[in-house]
Amino acid sequence: MSNDQRKFLHSLWDMSSSLKLTMFLLIALAVLSIIGTIIPQGPPPQEYIAQISPNKLKLYQLMGFFDMYHSWWFILMLYLLTVNLVACSFKRLPHVWKTITRPEKTLSTGLEQALANHVTIKATGDQELMKTMVAAFLKEEFAEPVVTEINGDWHLFAQKAPWCRLSVYFVHLSIIIIFIGAMIGSLFGFKGFVNIVEGEGVSKVVSNSNKEIDLGFGVFCEQFSVAHYPSGAPKEFKSILTVVENGRPVPGYEHVRVIVNDPLTYKGITFYQSSYGNTGNYFFTISNPDGKNSVPLTVHGQSSVNLPDGSSMHVIEATDDISQYVQGLSGPAAQVEIHPPNGASEQFLVYANHPELNIRHAQQHGKGPVLDYKGAEQRMYTGLQVARDPGVWVVWLGCALMVAGIFAAFFMSHRRIWVRIQNGTVTIGGNASKNQAGFQVFFDQLADRLKTKFSGEVR
Amino acid sequence: MTSSLLFNITTFGYLISMLLFFAFLASRVKALGTAGIITAYGGLVAQSTAIILRWKESYDLGVGHAPLSNLYESVIFFSWTIVLIYALLDLKYRYRVIGAFVMPFALLGMAWAQLGLDSGIEPLVPALQSNWLLYHVVTCFLGYAAFAVACGISIMYLIKAGHEGDQNKNSNGIIAMFPPIRVLDDLNYRAIMVGFPLLTLGIITGAAWANYAWGTYWSWDPKETWSLIVWFVYAAFLHARFTRGWVGKKAAWLSIIGFGATIFCYLGVNLFLSGLHSYGGSR
Numbered sequence: 001m002s003n004d005q006r007k008f009l010h011s012l013w014d015m016s017s018s019l020k021l022t023m024f025l026l027i028a029l030a031v032l033s034i035i036g037t038i039i040p041q042g043p044p045p046q047e048y049i050a051q052i053s054p055n056k057l058k059l060y061q062l063m064g065f066f067d068m069y070h071s072w073w074f075i076l077m078l079y080l081l082t083v084n085l086v087a088c089s090f091k092r093l094p095h096v097w098k099t100i101t102r103p104e105k106t107l108s109t110g111l112e113q114a115l116a117n118h119v120t121i122k123a124t125g126d127q128e129l130m131k132t133m134v135a136a137f138l139k140e141e142f143a144e145p146v147v148t149e150i151n152g153d154w155h156l157f158a159q160k161a162p163w164c165r166l167s168v169y170f171v172h173l174s175i176i177i178i179f180i181g182a183m184i185g186s187l188f189g190f191k192g193f194v195n196i197v198e199g200e201g202v203s204k205v206v207s208n209s210n211k212e213i214d215l216g217f218g219v220f221c222e223q224f225s226v227a228h229y230p231s232g233a234p235k236e237f238k239s240i241l242t243v244v245e246n247g248r249p250v251p252g253y254e255h256v257r258v259i260v261n262d263p264l265t266y267k268g269i270t271f272y273q274s275s276y277g278n279t280g281n282y283f284f285t286i287s288n289p290d291g292k293n294s295v296p297l298t299v300h301g302q303s304s305v306n307l308p309d310g311s312s313m314h315v316i317e318a319t320d321d322i323s324q325y326v327q328g329l330s331g332p333a334a335q336v337e338i339h340p341p342n343g344a345s346e347q348f349l350v351y352a353n354h355p356e357l358n359i360r361h362a363q364q365h366g367k368g369p370v371l372d373y374k375g376a377e378q379r380m381y382t383g384l385q386v387a388r389d390p391g392v393w394v395v396w397l398g399c400a401l402m403v404a405g406i407f408a409a410f411f412m413s414h415r416r417i418w419v420r421i422q423n424g425t426v427t428i429g430g431n432a433s434k435n436q437a438g439f440q441v442f443f444d445q446l447a448d449r450l451k452t453k454f455s456g457e458v459r
Numbered sequence: 460m461t462s463s464l465l466f467n468i469t470t471f472g473y474l475i476s477m478l479l480f481f482a483f484l485a486s487r488v489k490a491l492g493t494a495g496i497i498t499a500y501g502g503l504v505a506q507s508t509a510i511i512l513r514w515k516e517s518y519d520l521g522v523g524h525a526p527l528s529n530l531y532e533s534v535i536f537f538s539w540t541i542v543l544i545y546a547l548l549d550l551k552y553r554y555r556v557i558g559a560f561v562m563p564f565a566l567l568g569m570a571w572a573q574l575g576l577d578s579g580i581e582p583l584v585p586a587l588q589s590n591w592l593l594y595h596v597v598t599c600f601l602g603y604a605a606f607a608v609a610c611g612i613s614i615m616y617l618i619k620a621g622h623e624g625d626q627n628k629n630s631n632g633i634i635a636m637f638p639p640i641r642v643l644d645d646l647n648y649r650a651i652m653v654g655f656p657l658l659t660l661g662i663i664t665g666a667a668w669a670n671y672a673w674g675t676y677w678s679w680d681p682k683e684t685w686s687l688i689v690w691f692v693y694a695a696f697l698h699a700r701f702t703r704g705w706v707g708k709k710a711a712w713l714s715i716i717g718f719g720a721t722i723f724c725y726l727g728v729n730l731f732l733s734g735l736h737s738y739g740g741s742r
Contacts, residue, residue: 023699026694030688030691030695033684034684034688069684229582235585261585261586261589261671270674273585385675392670399666402663403659403663406656410656437645
């Protein structure tokens with residue numbers, strides 16, 4: 001490796017492990033995240049496109065603003081943050097690790113001067129006896145000490161919660177774990193949506209990325225209902241679902257109640273109550289142009305039905321009361337579309353209370369049969385969010401680690417106490433990684449108690 | 460005694476407390492500071508009673524739920540958490556004068572709720588019928604409240620730091636009452652040290668609830684994104700302490716900006732943006 005290359009790598013490492021980069025990334029992420037809360041995410045609706053200029057639209061699309069949390073630059077920033085926190089951790093970890101695993105066990109004069117808290121007590125007597133007493137004292141009041149003898153001087157070292165110095169690295173690790181969980185979810189899981197009509201079932205759902213996904217089992221909707229409070233506000237959206245596998249209902253998964261905030265999970269796939277609607281049968285009669293030979297005709301929901309003359313028909317929309325759309329008319333009506341075997345399709349209204357209008361329409365269009373509308377039945381469908389996310393437990397693990405790590409990092413402190421017994425003096429020193437003020441109070445009390453102990457016993 | 464009357468008493472109590480703190484600041488008479496904190500404690504007790512009472516009243520109406528379901532109830536609860544966090548800070552550190560910068564936030568919340576918001580007890584819509592509501596709202600608002608207290612302390616820090624070089628000591632009698640800037644910096648950090656884990660818990664409980672109710676723990680909904688923005692700002696604040704050039708005034712500004720983002724996350728998102736948290740009521 002040439003000198004230049006080494007220099008380059010060195011400065012690259014310095015940059016990626018710098019806290020200045022951390023500050024920059026955190027603030028940049030905070031500021032840039034605002035964009036996606038102002039510009040609608042997902043394919044922009046027509047009204048929005050009409051609002052903004054074509055150039056702006058082009059710019060937004062180019063920058064990925066309509067899906068900004070998945071845009072290359074946002075993902076890049078998340079990667080940089082990951083690199084940064086890994087590099088920062090690796091840079092600082094060896095020193096911290098040494099502090100934990102190979103602590104300074106003797107109280108040198110240099111260390112004594114560096115400590116914020118230190119007290120020297122005059123004490124005469126047998127040094128070894130004093131050592132035993134201080135060791136018992138530390139064990140009783142703080143933690144069991146490590147005792148070292150150097151040239152007839154005794155050094156005692158005791159500490160509490162040294163590992164809490166690692167907690168901040170666990171917080172950093174937890175962020176990476178959450179990212180891994182999110183990646184597992186997006187690689188091996190799916191999110192989708194399905195509508196199931198009462199009395200019907202599905203075995204496939206469409207994912208949000210428009211892929212058809214085979215569930216490997218069937219889900220039937222027995223019933224859907226909405227309950228209201230007396231005020232009219234919705235109280236409960238309820239689907240009764242049954243899971244069917246190999247043509248048989250699965251025991252324990254029959255007639256399961258699914259409401260908002262109470263989903264159904266089977267084989268890792270979960271169904272969430274999300275929306276609902278009505279898709280009933282539409283009833284018509286079809287007769288000769290003179291009004292005779294009336295035969296009932298049922299159109300199932302959104303599907304098409306074949307008419308005797310070879311054309312097909314489906315219902316676009318129906319209402320119980322046409323008067324709100326067409327003045328002077330009343331009663332139920334359906335808007336239908338007819339596709340003749342050859343020729344252009346046409347849309348028209350079929351009425352329940354106005355047979356003369358239905359006949360007139362048939363006459364105007366030549367030989368066609370006469371349609372009369374007889375109404376529709378209420379048939380609800382339930383809209384279910386469907387999801388499988390094998391990464392979610394990894395995310396929760398990361399979250400748990402993060403919370404534990406943050407609590408340990410903020411509220412736990414590595415506290416150390418050194419004692420040196422030398423030439424008729426006992427010197428006690430100490431420090432803490434957090435909460436210096438609190439430690440000072442603790443240290444002063446400890447030193448005072450040691451002092452009284454000596455004045456009581458050595459005299 | 461109804462909860463509504465007690466909430467009015469609370470609002471009045473917080474007003475008196477704030478005025479006593481202002482008088483304490485201006486006169487430096489210690490008894491006024493003591494009276495201010497005692498009134499604040501009294502208000503806190505009245506408000507706690509009122510919240511419990513409103514909880515009970517909702518059961519009497521047959522729509523029983525924790526009083527955390529709409530804007531009125533959340534503003535009341537926010538105000539309660541601010542006074543609670545301030546009371547804990549006071550019990551531990553006893554810097555009375557901070558009350559003059561924290562009580563206005565609590566009073567503002569109570570006054571807005573009592574005068575401008577619909578206080579009717581409504582039944583819970585299906586989306587909110589979950590125990591997660593309690594965990595999520597309580598953790599979030601305790602976090603928000605700690606940030607409110609930190610913001611008040613940061614404002615004091617900036618005022619004090621602005622007068623630091625002032626040679627004419629007589630002109631800043633009020634500022635002389637403030638704790639030293641080193642202490643204010645430390646208290647700011649401590650308040651955020653309480654708020655940050657709570658916000659983290661609030662975001663996680665929200666994600667857990669979203670995953671439980673919709674199957675997605677994170678969907679970049681504006682509310683979620685703004686809570687993450689707040690989290691980023693305070694994460695930056697926490698790292699600022701170890702970064703040269705970012706301590707002191709800049710850190711205080713970060714704390715104030717963080718609280719601004721918090722308030723936007725809480726209210727602005729509902730008022731100006733659309734999303735899943737519907738209690739703003741305007742959409």
